[in-house]
Amino acid sequence: MALTLLAANNAQTVLAAGISASATSLTVNSGTGSLFPAPSAGVSFFKLTLIDAATGQLTEIMHVTARTGDTMTIDREQEGTTARAWSANDIAANMMTAGTLSYLLANFQPLDPTLTAIAALVGAANKLPYFNGVDTAALTDLTAVGRDIIGKATTADVVSYLGVGTGRLLGAPKVILSTGIYTPTAGTNAVLVHALGGGGGGGGCAANPVSQASGGQGGGAGAFGAGWYTSGFSGVTVTVGNAGAAGTAGGVSGVNDGGNGGTTSFGSLLSVSGGLGGKPGASLPLVAIGQSTTTNTATITGANLFSYAGDDGACAILAKTASPGSISGRGASSTYGKGAGAVSLQSDGLAASGRGAGGSGGISYASAAAQAGGAGTAGIVIIWEYA
Incomplete structure (x- = not known):
């Protein structure tokens, strides 16, 4: 800490007695010491210039670090001047010096x-x-916590320090509708992923003789899974499950079934299977009866937040009355898609809409041709990115 520089206007007197070149104190004429500042040792000082009375040509600049009455404690040879012996009646004055100006500029x-x-x-x-x-x-x-946060280099460091698990959402989610490589947005430190398998196709149905009818089962919806991942997601292959194909016209099991929906996956982190295709409808007598159905199953891995198997496709219902008393099996709806509605007139099944939903089965009446089912829809992956 710099000492305080003191000064007094018109502070000038003469030495009461001579001093040697090594003296560390001097005394001025009686009663004139009060003209000068009173510094405190280690805290303040003032500048004192001695000038010889005989010629006015010799000078020495000193620092006065303490004053008691007329006696001053001095620090010699300041600002390049040389200590020398001084005589009584030589002039002592508190004057402006080059060092004074430099001190002011440096310390104020x-x-x-x-x-x-x-x-x-x-x-x-x-x-x-x-x-x-x-x-x-x-x-x-400014608490220790505040200092720690100020010292963090990135948003991710702050989030990690606070232990909140997530940072800010980086814009709109990425909707992936086809297989490809996932490249995260710059600054992504965690992702929330929704994955939906492809929807199954509806089953076909057989041709019918007199007094018989047939109806295919609707396709099942794809399984759904949600996961939160903080590592291992950059550059993974995203596979979007394909749509289950429509079952071909006919009622033979294993031949005219709707196609299964494909598996959707997010690298090795998350995988959900597609919905099962609907069973085909064989030709049956017109009695109140539901055609055979297949229970939708699912294989789901890595869904660390939430998951469920897709809904089953509905079975066909054949009525005792003639056309159009029967209906085909309705396709199952999914999280992101609508299953195709049942058909009641002689017709192929309908295709599903949206993503991961099942197509409906075909319907055929007495003395009518076989009908095909309707196609399911492909799966989907949605990714929310967090800093």
Whole structure:
């Protein structure tokens, strides 16, 4: 900390007695010491210049570090001057020097209200200065937690330090409708993934003689899984499960079934199977009866948040009455798609809409041709990226 430089106007006197070149104190004429500042040792000082009375050509600049009455403690040879012996009645004056100007420039701020506001604050441990108005400042607490957060280099570091698990959402989610490589947005540190398998196709149905009818089962919906991943997701292959094909016209099991929906996967982190294709409808007498059905099954891995198997496709219902009293099996709806509705007139099944939903089965009446089922829809992957 710099010592405070003191000064007094028109402070000049003469030495009461001579001093040697090694003296560390001097005395001025009686009663004239009060013309000069009174510095405190280790805190303040003032400049004193001695000038010989005989010629006015010899000088020595000293620092006065203490004064008691007319006696001054001195620090010799300042600003390049040389210590020498001085005589009684030589002049002693508090004068402006080059060192005085340099000291002022080095130790005092320019007249600026902003800096003055800051300089007025008294710093203390765990305090931080801030402006609370125009050129006014105050101190606020700066806790250890605050210091730690300020010292973090990235948003991810702050999130990790706070232990909240997630950062900010990086824009709109990425909707992936076809197989490809996933490249995260720059700054992504975690992802929330929804995956849906492809929907199954509806089953076909057989041709019918008199007094018989047939109807195919609807396709099942794809399985669904949701997962949260903080590593291993960059550059993974995203596979979108294909749509289950429509069952071909006919009622032979294993031949005219709707196609199974394909498996959807997000690398090795998450995988969900597609919905099963609907069973074909054989030709049966017109009695109140439901055609055979297949229970939808699912294989799901890596869904660490939530998952469920897709719904079953509905079976066909054959009525005792003639056309159009029967209906085909309806396709199952999924999280992101609508299953195809049942058909009641002689017709192929309908295709599903959206993603991961099942197609409906075909329907055929007495003395009518075989009908095909309707196709399911492909799966989907949706990715939310977090910093």
